[in-house]
Amino acid sequence: MALIRKDLDVHGRNMLLLLFHKHPHYVGYFDFTDDTAAQTLVDNKSLFGQAIHVIKTFGSLIEYGLKDPALFDETLKKITRLHEGRNVFGSDVLIIGDVLLSYLGQVLGTQASDLLPAAFRKLFATIAARFPVAPQ
Ligand code: HEM
Numbered sequence: 001m002a003l004i005r006k007d008l009d010v011h012g013r014n015m016l017l018l019l020f021h022k023h024p025h026y027v028g029y030f031d032f033t034d035d036t037a038a039q040t041l042v043d044n045k046s047l048f049g050q051a052i053h054v055i056k057t058f059g060s061l062i063e064y065g066l067k068d069p070a071l072f073d074e075t076l077k078k079i080t081r082l083h084e085g086r087n088v089f090g091s092d093v094l095i096i097g098d099v100l101l102s103y104l105g106q107v108l109g110t111q112a113s114d115l116l117p118a119a120f121r122k123l124f125a126t127i128a129a130r131f132p133v134a135p136q
Helices: 002-006 008-022 024-029 045-067 069-082 090-111 116-128
Strands: none
Touching: 008 024, 008 045, 008 090, 045 069, 045 116, 069 116, 090 116
16 A cells, blocks of 8 residues: 555546546546646646545545544545435446456556455445445
């Protein structure tokens, strides 16, 4: 995690860009209009700002998940509240989890632990269970 912490903002933005690359329909969920000067998503400062919040929250969940279940639970409550009314469902959380995992695999390369994928999927399944089920 030290490698990631060094450039949180850049990694956060890269992860969101990877998400949009793999699943373009998610671009429409976000509002990046705070930055009126940006020509592309890559240099959009509004995306940058949101990415920092998102990645810090991931970091907290991973940390609390390991050592403080009550805090983990509170953080999850807050996250589900933040996404209410945004059409974000458990299945979307699993998709983001997969994108994050593949990004981490790219960045960490051989430094990635063999245990990472299973631990990650478990975390994201726990988060996803707190989001609404997508309507059929
Ligand atoms: C573990 C999963 C997730 C975490 C930790 C997370 C975290 C966050 C945080 C912290 C914010 C507030 C950002 C800010 O105030 O700048 C946010 C906003 C948002 N998130 Fe998530 N998120 C997660 C999953 C998702 C998923 C699956 C989607 C669906 C595509 C999503 C879509 C959004 C949208 C649309 C916003 C509002 C952005 C805007 O104002 O334009 N999030 N998220």
